[in-house]
Structures are given as C-alpha cells and as structure tokens.
Amino acid sequence: MLRIAVVGSGPSGVYAAQALVGQSSVPDVRVHILDRLPCPYGLVRYGVAPDHEKIKSLQNNLRAVLEDDRIDFLGNVEVGARGLGPRRLLELYHAVVYCIGAARDRRLGIPGEDLPGSHSATDFVSWYSAHPDAAPDAFALGARTAVVIGVGNVAVDVARILARGADELRGTDVPEGALEALAASRVREVHIVGRRGPSGAKFTTKELRELGALPSADVLVDPADLALETAYADPAAVPALVRRNLTVVREWADRPPQGRPRRLHVRFFLRPVELLEQGGRVGGVRFERTAPDGSGGVRGTGVYEEIEAQLVLRAVGYRGVPMEGLPFDAERGVVPNSAGRVLRDGAFSPGEYVAGWIKRGPNGVIGTNRPCAKETVNALLEDAAVLGRRQVAADPEAELRAAGHRPVRWRGWLAIEEAEAALGHTLGRPRVKIPDWAGLLGAAQGAAGAGGPEGAGGPGEGAR
Structure with a gap:
C-alpha cells in the first residue's frame, strides 16, 4: 500500500487525490487529505461569492471524489502545529503533496495603507464567506463610499456584494451576521478602480455583465476613461475576451443612470498613490492618472485625482507564504519545483510534491488546477x-491523534452540513454557514454517536 498525504482540500488538493486513486500503474493507493479547517473545499467554500451558486455547485463534484473509500478527509489538522512539519509527514507517509495555495494578499505599498478602514479584499471575502478566522463583526459598513482597488474577478465580487441589497442575498448561505450588516449598510457609492484600461483588466465578461444586471445599482463609466483605451482603434486585433469586455464597458458608458439606490463607478487609468486620513481613519484615496506607454503598460502623467472613501478594499492579487520546513522562492511566492517535484538546493527532495498556486503562482481559474495536479501526480x-x-507509520491517523491532533473526518463534515441546514431552517433561509471555530467543531461532534469524539468515526484506516 502506498500512503499519500495531500495537504489542502481545495480544488488542487482534491484533483490531486482524484488523480492518485484514478490511475492504474500503482494498484493500491490510500490518500489522507489534511486540512487546517474542519470543512473541505478550500476557496470553493470560502472564496466563491455566496450569490455565485453555479460555481459553488462545484462542491458536488469535489464531494464525489472525497467520498471515495480510498480517500479520507482529516480536517482540523494543522500542518506545522504539534510537531507536524514536513519532516514528520515524511515519517508518516510515503509521499506528501502540498496544495496550500497563496494565502496572503498583495499590498499596495503606499502611504496610509494601514489606516483603519483600509482592508484587503481577502478579509472582506472571508467575512461574508463565514471563514472561522474572520471576526463576525469585522465590517460594520458605516461608510457611505467604498473604493475597491483592482480590476479582477475578486474586485468585481466584493463590489457586487457591496452594491447588492441584503434581500438579494437572503436566499444564499451568507452568515447571518454578515447579512444583518449588509442590510444596515450605508454604502451608496462604490468605485472599482484600475491603473490600466479595460483591455488590461482581468475580469471575465460574465462577471461584468452581472454588475450591469444588479437591480439596486446603476453602473457608471466615465467616457473620458475609455478615450485613452488604445484597443478601440482596432478591436479585431485583440483577443475575443478583451473584445467582449470592451463592448460591455462601452455599453455602460452610453447608458444613462436609472435612479437606483446605489451607484457603482467603474474607473480606469488611475493608479493609487496614497490613502488619505480623516479623523484618524481612511477618508479618501489619491490617484495619479495614467496613460498607455505604447508597450502594453502604463505611465504616470503627473495629474492627480482624489476620491472620497471611508472604506478601501485592495484586490490586487495573492502571494504564497512559506511553510516552515519547506523551501520557498520569496520572489515568486512559490515552493521551488520541477513539474511538481519539490527542489531543495536545486535537487529533487524525494517524497515531496506541490500542486496548485503554491506550485505555479496565483493564476488561472478553478479548472486550471486539474491539469496542474495531474502533472504533479x-x-x-x-x-x-x-x-x-x-518505511512509514502503519497507522498515520493514530500517530496524529497521539500527537494531540483531533481530526474531523468525513462524518464530522456531514454533521456540520446538517447543522448549517438546521440553522438556515430556524432563520427561514435555505442554509446558513456557521462562522466560528466553536460552532463548527461543536457541530462536528454531532457525529460522535457514530463512533468518535471529534465526529471522526473513531481512529483507524478506513473509518468514515
């Protein structure tokens, strides 16, 4: 039997496990998927916006993989804690595949970035997604104007959530505390701002069209921003995705406001240079106008503009973070590797592999993780x-328990799902996420009657 540990239960981790048990060259493979959280699915659960039900339904595909008898989900197991580092994992398993993503957001590196009222979009997403590390009261939304810096899908997601009415989210699994805060939100103006033009933005056309369809917000585009876009000169020369995005943005620029309660401004060719202070917190953002530099980038023009804002969210990308005991390329934010094999001082480290963002950097969509994981496997x-x-441990899970870990197994996760459905029923909603560690672990213990104090079905190989 070949025992493999996969660290991380997001798409890359699940796809790696699927590839491992789906191959035929090694007849007997057993996989433990280890995750710090008691819940599987990674960013599909804690990164996809609650109103994106179609994307969230990908959980059903991941679930089918995790229900394979050759795969065991062990949540609430933190690699790096209680002596469970890379060296110890290699004593327990024949091989370890690290699928730990890119957990840190990129910073702007400008004055005022740490003022109260300035946050990463990652923190905002974690809050409305009920991540147990996020404080339930992290966002009171007393601001009247919010600025979202960045023009990718994450920026569009957070702007859309700010611009939606709470009633539009009541049918989703957004946690009750976040829903109440959104219902009481004073935000009426939202600005999405990018330093490049629309042809250099990273959002998809589908995400853009969703903004234009919001019943509670007018989407506004300044025609002067579009006048700088060189791609309009020859739309046939740009990729189809860019051409579609340009069409949507131009339609917005030509569309008069409808008088809806909120306004969502999509701005281009503005580079943030400073977050302005007012009363001890963010009061606005100072931008420098940019212009195309003729080689695909932009240059500063020396012309400045200020946008009043009491809430600023930066959505300018992610970076991988080092794990103690693993090599790390600080410049690229990845673990050095060759086709997924971890490299230590340029040489292959037997038994250690990576997949997903920690392998290739934070790029691509969810589906990109499938071929990436397959290459590693x-x-x-x-x-x-x-x-x-x-030579490895005969029963890795028993060793984990002996070291003080209390794994939440698949049965415990199903108990969490049941508890969230019950919570939703009491609140008159389809399903509501549990937003805190105590609630999640308490719900997992609901499976204790099935054989284990942590909703684990008891220790031992194959107990589900």
Whole structure:
C-alpha cells in the first residue's frame, strides 16, 4: 500500500487525490487529505461569492471524489502545529503533496495603507464567506463610499456584494451576521478602480455583465476613461475576451443612470498613490492618472485625482507564504519545483510534491488546477517504486491523534452540513454557514454517536 498525504482540500488538493486513486500503474493507493479547517473545499467554500451558486455547485463534484473509500478527509489538522512539519509527514507517509495555495494578499505599498478602514479584499471575502478566522463583526459598513482597488474577478465580487441589497442575498448561505450588516449598510457609492484600461483588466465578461444586471445599482463609466483605451482603434486585433469586455464597458458608458439606490463607478487609468486620513481613519484615496506607454503598460502623467472613501478594499492579487520546513522562492511566492517535484538546493527532495498556486503562482481559474495536479501526480507515480521502499507509520491517523491532533473526518463534515441546514431552517433561509471555530467543531461532534469524539468515526484506516 502506498500512503499519500495531500495537504489542502481545495480544488488542487482534491484533483490531486482524484488523480492518485484514478490511475492504474500503482494498484493500491490510500490518500489522507489534511486540512487546517474542519470543512473541505478550500476557496470553493470560502472564496466563491455566496450569490455565485453555479460555481459553488462545484462542491458536488469535489464531494464525489472525497467520498471515495480510498480517500479520507482529516480536517482540523494543522500542518506545522504539534510537531507536524514536513519532516514528520515524511515519517508518516510515503509521499506528501502540498496544495496550500497563496494565502496572503498583495499590498499596495503606499502611504496610509494601514489606516483603519483600509482592508484587503481577502478579509472582506472571508467575512461574508463565514471563514472561522474572520471576526463576525469585522465590517460594520458605516461608510457611505467604498473604493475597491483592482480590476479582477475578486474586485468585481466584493463590489457586487457591496452594491447588492441584503434581500438579494437572503436566499444564499451568507452568515447571518454578515447579512444583518449588509442590510444596515450605508454604502451608496462604490468605485472599482484600475491603473490600466479595460483591455488590461482581468475580469471575465460574465462577471461584468452581472454588475450591469444588479437591480439596486446603476453602473457608471466615465467616457473620458475609455478615450485613452488604445484597443478601440482596432478591436479585431485583440483577443475575443478583451473584445467582449470592451463592448460591455462601452455599453455602460452610453447608458444613462436609472435612479437606483446605489451607484457603482467603474474607473480606469488611475493608479493609487496614497490613502488619505480623516479623523484618524481612511477618508479618501489619491490617484495619479495614467496613460498607455505604447508597450502594453502604463505611465504616470503627473495629474492627480482624489476620491472620497471611508472604506478601501485592495484586490490586487495573492502571494504564497512559506511553510516552515519547506523551501520557498520569496520572489515568486512559490515552493521551488520541477513539474511538481519539490527542489531543495536545486535537487529533487524525494517524497515531496506541490500542486496548485503554491506550485505555479496565483493564476488561472478553478479548472486550471486539474491539469496542474495531474502533472504533479504523474511525477509522483514515476517515483512510486522508490517511494514505496520507504518505511512509514502503519497507522498515520493514530500517530496524529497521539500527537494531540483531533481530526474531523468525513462524518464530522456531514454533521456540520446538517447543522448549517438546521440553522438556515430556524432563520427561514435555505442554509446558513456557521462562522466560528466553536460552532463548527461543536457541530462536528454531532457525529460522535457514530463512533468518535471529534465526529471522526473513531481512529483507524478506513473509518468514515
């Protein structure tokens, strides 16, 4: 039997597990998927906006993988805690695949960035997604004007949530505390601002069209911003996605306001240079107007503009963070690797692999993780003969428990799902996420009658 640990239960981790048990070259493979959280699915659960039900339904596909008898989900197990570092994992498993993503948001690096009222979009997403590390009262939304810096899908997501009415989200699984804060929100003006033009933005056309369809917000585009966009000169020369985005943005620029209760401004060619202070917190953002530099980038023009704002959310990308005991390329924010094989001082480290964003950097969509994981698993299988000769623990889960870990197994996760459905029923909603550690772990214990104090079904191989 080849025992593999996959660290992380997001799409890249689940796809890696699927590839491992779906291959035929190694007949007997068992996979433990370890996750710090008691819930699986990673950013599909804690990163996809609650009103994106179609994308969230991907959980059903991931669930089918995790229900395979050769795969065991072990949540509430933090790699790096209680002596469970990379070296210890290699004593427990023949191989380890790290699918730990890119957990840190990029910073703007400008004065005023740490003022109260300035946040990362990651923090805002975690709050409305009920991540247990996010404080339930982190966002009171007393601001009248919000600025979202960035023109990718995350920026569009957070702007859309700010511009939606709470009633439009009542049918989703958004936590009750966040829903109440959104219902009491004073935000009436939202600005999405990018330093490039619309042809350089990273959002998808579908996300853009959703903004234009919001019943409670007018979307406004300044025609002067579009006048700088060089791609309009020859739309046929740009990729189809860019061409579609340009069409949507131009339609917005030509559309008169409808008098809806909120206004959503989409701005281009503005680079943030300072967050302005007022009364000890954010009071606005100072931008420099940019212009195309003729080589695909932008240059500063020395012309400045200020936008009043009491809430600023930066959505300018993510970075991987180092894990103690693993090599790390600080410049790229990834673990050094060759086709998924971890490299230590330029040489392959037997038994250690990476997949997903920590392998290639934060790029691509959810589906990009499937071929990425498959490449890593193919490398692992090529090494299987050597890996199988390593002496490892007979029962890794028992060793984890002996070290003080209290894994939440699949049965515990199902108990959490049931508790969230019950919570939704009491609130007159379809389902409501539990937003805190105590609530999640308490719900997981609802499976204790099935054989384990942590909703684990008891220790031992194959207990679900």
